[in-house]
Amino acid sequence: MTARKTPVDSFDAFWAEVSGGATETIRSIEVKVPTDVPLALEMRLKDLQDSESEDDIRELVSILFGGDVLDQWRDAGMGLLEFxxxxxxxxxxxxxxKVTFREAYDMVVAEEAGEGKAPSGQNRATRRTAAKKTAASARSASTGGRSNPTSRASTASKRTTSRG
Known part of the structure; x- marks a missing residue:
């Protein structure tokens, strides 16, 4: 039988123990390493999936990393690829x-180059954006609508038999 760890008095203390509480410094700003997708983030992603508002992005980043890190990163000169x-x-x-910054960077670069499927660690919003890009490329150039699939059977003229 394995030895049990010292019991904790509350769920909050327990969760702090299992989540590790690790931090990382990004552009001189110390942030908590996310260990779970907050429910608030999951719910807001659905509401804001098509939004390009800076306030909405700020809210989502704040839920994931805490505080006003988006403004701090922008003030520290963070670029779009870094973000x-x-x-x-x-x-x-x-x-x-668990991915390294190099692995995350490689995922972003591959996604921007349109290479294959999104890796399993990639977030849902990024995968949705990729899906929208793919759907947009399937649209007809002249009308903006989807092109209908064509095959020889659908475009060939029907043969008529001669009565002879």
Whole structure:
């Protein structure tokens, strides 16, 4: 039988013990390493999936990393590729997939290059964005609508038999 750890007095103390409470410094800002996807984030992602508002993005980043880190990172000169890398890294950790910053960067670069499926650690919002890009590329150039599939059977003229 394995030895039990010292019991904790509350769920909060227990959760602090199992989640590790690790931090990481990103652009001179110390943030908590996400160890779970907060329910608030999951719910807000659905509401804000198509939003491009900076306030909405700030809210989602705050839920994941805490505080006003988006403003601090922007003030520290963070670029868009860096931001996407940090988000991919944070969401991977939040979903239980431990990735390095290099692996998160490689995922972002591969996604932007349109290479294959999104890795399992990538966040849902990133996968949705990729799906929208794929759907948009399937649209007809002239009308913006989807192109209908064509085959020889659907485009060939029907043969008529001669009465002879």
């Amino acid at each position: 996407k890398t940090v988000l991919a890294w944070g969401m991977a950790h939040a979903t239980g997939t």
